[in-house]
Structures are given as structure tokens and as C-alpha cells.
Amino acid sequence: MKTLTIRSPDDFHVHLRQNGMLDRVLIHSAKHFGRVLAMPNTRPPLLTEHDVYPYRGEILTKALHENDWSPFEILSAIQITDATTPEIVRAARIPCVAGKLYPAGVTTGSDNGVSDIEPLFPVFEAMQACGMMLSLHGEHPGAQYDDIDREAAFMHVLHRIVHLFPDLKIVLEHVSHRAGVSAVLKYDNVAATVTPHHLLLTMNDVHGAKLQPHHFCKPTPKRFADRDAILRQVLDGHPKFFLGTDSAPHLRETKECADGCAGVFNAPVTMPLLAELLERHGALDRLEDFTSRFGAEWYGLRLNHGTITLERVPWKVPEHYETVVPLWAGRTIQWRHAD
Amino acid sequence: MKTLTIRSPDDFHVHLRQNGMLDRVLIHSAKHFGRVLAMPNTRPPLLTEHDVYPYRGEILTKALHENDWSPFEILSAIQITDATTPEIVRAARIPCVAGKLYPAGVTTGSDNGVSDIEPLFPVFEAMQACGMMLSLHGEHPGAQYDDIDREAAFMHVLHRIVHLFPDLKIVLEHVSHRAGVSAVLKYDNVAATVTPHHLLLTMNDVHGAKLQPHHFCKPTPKRFADRDAILRQVLDGHPKFFLGTDSAPHLRETKECADGCAGVFNAPVTMPLLAELLERHGALDRLEDFTSRFGAEWYGLRLNHGTITLERVPWKVPEHYETVVPLWAGRTIQWRHAD
Numbered sequence: 001m002k003t004l005t006i007r008s009p010d011d012f013h014v015h016l017r018q019n020g021m022l023d024r025v026l027i028h029s030a031k032h033f034g035r036v037l038a039m040p041n042t043r044p045p046l047l048t049e050h051d052v053y054p055y056r057g058e059i060l061t062k063a064l065h066e067n068d069w070s071p072f073e074i075l076s077a078i079q080i081t082d083a084t085t086p087e088i089v090r091a092a093r094i095p096c097v098a099g100k101l102y103p104a105g106v107t108t109g110s111d112n113g114v115s116d117i118e119p120l121f122p123v124f125e126a127m128q129a130c131g132m133m134l135s136l137h138g139e140h141p142g143a144q145y146d147d148i149d150r151e152a153a154f155m156h157v158l159h160r161i162v163h164l165f166p167d168l169k170i171v172l173e174h175v176s177h178r179a180g181v182s183a184v185l186k187y188d189n190v191a192a193t194v195t196p197h198h199l200l201l202t203m204n205d206v207h208g209a210k211l212q213p214h215h216f217c218k219p220t221p222k223r224f225a226d227r228d229a230i231l232r233q234v235l236d237g238h239p240k241f242f243l244g245t246d247s248a249p250h251l252r253e254t255k256e257c258a259d260g261c262a263g264v265f266n267a268p269v270t271m272p273l274l275a276e277l278l279e280r281h282g283a284l285d286r287l288e289d290f291t292s293r294f295g296a297e298w299y300g301l302r303l304n305h306g307t308i309t310l311e312r313v314p315w316k317v318p319e320h321y322e323t324v325v326p327l328w329a330g331r332t333i334q335w336r337h338a339d
Numbered sequence: 340m341k342t343l344t345i346r347s348p349d350d351f352h353v354h355l356r357q358n359g360m361l362d363r364v365l366i367h368s369a370k371h372f373g374r375v376l377a378m379p380n381t382r383p384p385l386l387t388e389h390d391v392y393p394y395r396g397e398i399l400t401k402a403l404h405e406n407d408w409s410p411f412e413i414l415s416a417i418q419i420t421d422a423t424t425p426e427i428v429r430a431a432r433i434p435c436v437a438g439k440l441y442p443a444g445v446t447t448g449s450d451n452g453v454s455d456i457e458p459l460f461p462v463f464e465a466m467q468a469c470g471m472m473l474s475l476h477g478e479h480p481g482a483q484y485d486d487i488d489r490e491a492a493f494m495h496v497l498h499r500i501v502h503l504f505p506d507l508k509i510v511l512e513h514v515s516h517r518a519g520v521s522a523v524l525k526y527d528n529v530a531a532t533v534t535p536h537h538l539l540l541t542m543n544d545v546h547g548a549k550l551q552p553h554h555f556c557k558p559t560p561k562r563f564a565d566r567d568a569i570l571r572q573v574l575d576g577h578p579k580f581f582l583g584t585d586s587a588p589h590l591r592e593t594k595e596c597a598d599g600c601a602g603v604f605n606a607p608v609t610m611p612l613l614a615e616l617l618e619r620h621g622a623l624d625r626l627e628d629f630t631s632r633f634g635a636e637w638y639g640l641r642l643n644h645g646t647i648t649l650e651r652v653p654w655k656v657p658e659h660y661e662t663v664v665p666l667w668a669g670r671t672i673q674w675r676h677a678d
Contacts, residue, residue, distance in 0.1 A: 146563060207486055207545060207546065213599070
């Protein structure tokens with residue numbers, strides 16, 4: 001049996017949620033990842049360092065209940081809204097590696113998102129000065145844009161930020177369009193998180209012959225050309241493209257309904273799916289850097305100490321974990337976690 | 340109160356289904372339309388004239404049960420599959436105005452669709468000779484195409500048919516892309532049916548901030564530019580663009596699920612929605628030609644004798660009709676059927 005032991009991975013973009021949902025999903029991130037950056041679009045959202053500490057406490061308390069988990073570290077972010085000030089940024093710098101900016105209304109929990117970036121320039125200035133990463137959901141919310149153009153349309157916003165704040169480090173989250181890939185290649189201070197589903201899916205997997213809500217996420221999976229442009233960077237081992245799963249659990253009934261929530265729950269299957277995908281492309285040796293090195297280096301963090309082991313044994317992904325349906329539910333993949 | 344009485348409309352593309360579903364939906368077509376072309380992708384499909392007569396009998400028997408309905412006429416089509424022969428076409432010419440061709444696998448009930456048109460050339464020849472309309476679901480099934488490109492990719496197939504069979508009359512069904520609009524304008528013998536939902540929706544209404552399965556259909560609603568190109572022809576009163584609702588009922592549980600069926604049930608709301616849309620564009624006077632003249636003229640049929648009356652009274656569309664959710668469910672529109 002083929003096995004693969006690599007440095008414990010980082011997930012630089014995950015939605016751990018709260019309360020009952022946190023109870024359900026935490027184990028999957030805690031078992032398989034050494035460190036995660038927990039997104040702040042909780043309800044209520046994490047807007048200041050005062051919100052961050054109790055949330056991190058909630059997560060770590062739950063994680064400690066299971067003493068067989070490997071070391072597990074939480075990184076935090078505040079959400080940048082119209083109400084964020086430079087003072088808030090400076091105060092949040094200690095517990096937070098990043099400030100996450102959602103344009104208004106583009107995805108789950110973005111109803112308090114930003115409608116105009118210009119009033120936030122002093123905030124970006126403060127982030128630049130204190131070394132806080134600007135984490136961008138890079139979709140333009142303008143009503144005039146077709147959904148699949150939103151990321152490309154956002155690039156002029158990104159361009160403006162990059163030129164006004166030349167020392168601000170930026171992560172273009174869950175890159176989904178070839179325009180986003182090009183921007184990362186073009187701007188020294190912009191990197192991207194890459195999700196497993198944007199490496200695997202296209203629009204055909206969302207609205208092909210059937211509609212597949214468990215593949216529906218924001219930004220929406222796009223063309224073959226987009227998916228392949230992202231995959232190319234991962235296969236080439238480009239250090240500015242690193243794993244952020246955007247694992248985003250929703251109760252099944254809020255996905256399979258008339259008004260379905262955006263988000264793919266992939267934490268249990270991300271590493272097996274990536275191993276399978278990279279192996280298929282003869283690039284299994286790229287896995288560890290993509291999942292366990294490049295992101296940490298971009299954020300200026302030490303690498304994780306632990307390891308995880310994957311084994312090449314066909315594994316049928318469960319149809320659901322309690323009431324949450326994972327990516328690739330019911331399908332067989334060639335790798336699984338050894339633990 | 341403003342009312343509008345127009346010639347009873349034709350629906351040149353409707354899925355009436357069978358059995359229990361036919362029981363549920365027939366009343367909406369029978370009450371609001373004078374004549375409909377019932378699609379043949381039933382289960383089993385209508386492949387020869389022998390299948391057509393009993394199906395038409397089933398529909399008319401059910402329609403007669405309700406004696407307050409206006410005169411209601413059924414037009415029929417057979418499905419063109421790899422097994423269709425010129426003999427089948429000639430025999431079906433009496434009960435059928437059209438032969439409907441689905442490429443394999445592009446939509447609901449297209450699993451027996453056509454994979455290669457070339458072996459069907461003798462069939463097209465026979466259709467041309469006996470004056471049977473070729474009704475095309477114009478989406479290329481090739482796995483290499485992104486879903487939103489399928490209609491544009493089909494245009495080279497259409498081009499080939501048009502040039503090889505210059506006297507064959509063709510309807511490009513449920514036109515959804517500006518390339519389809521251009522083809523209709525370019526080829527004398529090609530017209531298009533237009534659905535209410537392709538005049539109203541774009542991809543943003545299917546996979547915007549939320550996923551909306553009741554807007555999911557094939558071909559999928561596309562860009563603003565596509566929707567507006569179709570609408571332009573209707574507003575201009577182009578006689579080769581006429582109503583075919585593609586009303587396609589599915590049980591709610593087969594829409595709101597992990598693997599949702601394609602199809603929009605619009606029969607109860609089509610005429611009110613069209614009145615509202617055309618009025619908003621100052622083109623209410625285009626309604627009657629679009630719904631009650633152009634299609635009949637294209638098919639060479641007499642116009643309907645009856646009338647329908649719409650009244651300008653705000654009306655909340657029901658959340659569901661039994662277990663089927665209609666287009667615009669729960670939303671208020673400005674027109675309603677007076678009967």
C-alpha cells in the first residue's frame with residue numbers, strides 16, 4: 001500500500017461557524033490540518049479584537065475535548081466593514097493575521113460587506129503600516145455584472161489598492177477566474193488561496209444537465225479555461241498559490257431548497273482529493289508545498305511541526321456528516337487519511 | 340381597471356407530461372392558451388404516430404372533463420432519435436407538425452437524444468419533402484464545452500443543416516444566447532421560440548448570491564447581453580420570434596434536491612408576466628402578435644378564434660400549485676388572467 005507522509009497542512013481559509021455547526025465540523029479541520037485561518041463572517045461577525053478572543057476560545061475549548069487530535073492552531077481575522085477604523089485595525093493586530101473584506105452581498109454572510117472601498121483607505125493604510133494581510137473576496141458586487149464576470153470585474157479594484165498601498169500584502173481568496181490568476185502573477189504583493197473545488201469543478205458541475213447545490217459556492221466555478229489556469233499554477237508549484245479550502249458547511253436543508261446557500265463543505269476530503277488530483281497529473285510531489293509551506297511563507301509564519309499520512313486506498317466519501325453533505329459525497333476516491 | 344383582450348395565444352413548446360403530472364398542469368395550459376404544441380419527451384417518448392394518438396387522446400380526455408375551458412387544441416411532435424427513419428417521418432406527418440431533436444444528454448428526457456446528426460440526413464430529407472418542422476434543442480452536447488457556450492457551439496450544426504436542406508423549416512427552441520438570435524436573423528428558414536423566463540432571467544437569477552433551482556432550466560439563462568438580445572427582437576415585433584413557454588413542471592422534491600431537474604413551470608404566469616414585461620418597455624401592443632400570430636404564421640396554421648382577457652390588478656403568484664412551484668412563486672405581478 002502506497003502511503004504519503006507530509007508536513008501537517010495549513011488551511012488559510014475556512015469557515016468553522018459557531019455553536020452546533022462548529023461542533024459538527026471542527027473535528028474535520030482539527031484532525032487533518034495543523035493550522036487554520038478561521039473566517040470572521042460568523043453571526044454576529046468578528047469586527048474587533050474583542051470579538052476574536054471569545055470565538056477563538058470557543059473553538060479551542062471544543063478542540064481540547066478530543067485529546068487524540070494532533071496540535072491544532074487557530075489563526076484569526078477580523079471582518080473589514082464600512083465601520084472599521086485604523087484604531088480597530090491596530091488593536092486587532094495581535095490576535096489577527098488578516099482583515100477580511102467582502103463586497104456587499106456577494107456571498108453567505110456578506111450582507112454587512114463593503115459597498116465602497118474609498119472610505120476604507122485609512123484602514124488599508126493602517127493595515128499596511130502594521131503588517132496585517134488584506135484578505136479579499138474578489139468579486140465586484142455591481143448589479144450590472146454577470147455572475148461569472150464578477151472576479152474579473154473586481155481586478156480594477158485590486159489594481160487600485162495595489163497601486164495606492166504598495167507595501168500592503170494581499171490574498172485574493174478562492175481564486176476562480178483566469179483574470180485572478182493573472183493578477184496574482186502580475187502583482188508582487190498579491191497571492192491567492194486555492195480551494196480544492198475550484199481545482200476540480202467547472203460551471204458544468206453546478207448547472208449541467210442537473211443542478212448540483214453541493215457544488216454551488218461563491219465565486220462560482222467557471223470555465224474549463226479558468227479551472228485549468230488555476231490548476232496550472234499549482235502543478236507548476238508557484239509559491240503564491242496555496243491552499244485555502246473555503247470549507248463552508250451548511251445544513252443540508254439550506255442547500256437543497258428553493259434559495260440555496262453558497263458554500264462547499266470539503267474539510268474531510270480536501271487532502272485525499274488533492275492527492276488524487278495531483279497524482280493524476282504526475283505532480284504528487286507538489287502537494288506538500290501547496291498545502292504546508294507556501295501559505296505559511298506568504299504569511300511569514302513558521303511551518304507546522306506535525307505530519308499527516310495519506311494512504312492510497314479507495315475510499316467512498318460518506319453521503320453526509322450528520323446533516324452536512326460533503327464535496328464528492330458518495331463518490332469513491334483513491335486516497336484517504338490514514339488516521 | 341385596465342383590461343386587455345387579445346386573440347387566444349399559442350404555446351409552441353410545452354411539456355404537458357403524463358398521468359398525475361398531466362392532471363396537475365393541464366388546466367393551466369388549457370385555460371390560458373388556445374393551442375399548444377406538446378413536446379414528445381414523455382416516458383416512454385413519442386417516437387412514431389402510434390405513440391402520438393394515444394397521448395393526444397389522454398390529454399383531450401382530461402381536458403374535456405372540465406367543460407368551462409375555452410376551445411383547446413393539441414399539436415403534436417415526434418421525437419427524432421437515432422432510430423427515426425424517413426418512413427416514420429412520412430407516417431407521422433398527419434398527426435405531427437414537427438419532429439423534435441434533442442442532442443444526447445443535454446436536458447430532462449434527452450437520454451435517448453441524438454449523438455450524431457449525419458445518419459439522420461435521410462430523415463431531414465423526408466421532413467423537408469413532407470413539410471414537417473424540425474424543432475431543435477440547440478445545444479451542443481460535447482463534453483468540452485462550458486455550459487453557457489453550448490447554444491453558440493451548436494450554431495455550426497445548425498448552419499450545416501440549413502445549407503444541406505434549404506427548404507427544411509426549422510425552429511430553434513427556447514433561444515437563449517445572442518448567437519442563436521443572430522442565426523435566426525441570418526437564416527430565412529429558421530425561427531425561434533422564446534420562453535418568458537429567458538426574457539426575464541439571467542445567470543444571476545440562477546446562481547447569484549443564492550442558488551435558485553426554480554430558475555434552473557436548459558438552456559441555462561445566460562448574460563444580460565443575451566437576455567436583452569432576445570427581448571429586443573420581441574419588442575421590435577420580429578415575426579420569427581414567437582412564444583413557446585417551455586413550461587416544464589417537476590415535483591418540488593425533484594427541484595429542491597442534490598441533483599435538481601431542469602425546467603421552469605410557467606404556464607399559470609406566462610401571459611401576466613409577458614404583459615407586465617412588455618408594458619414596462621412600452622410595448623404592450625406587441626403582446627398579441629408575439630403570443631397569438633407569429634407562431635401560427637410560421638407553422639402555416641390558422642389563427643385561434645377565441646380570446647383571453649388580462650386585467651391590470653396586482654396578483655401574488657401562488658407559492659405552489661399542488662406540489663409544483665411556478666415561476667415567480669410568491670412574488671407580486673401587475674397583471675392577471677381575468678377568468
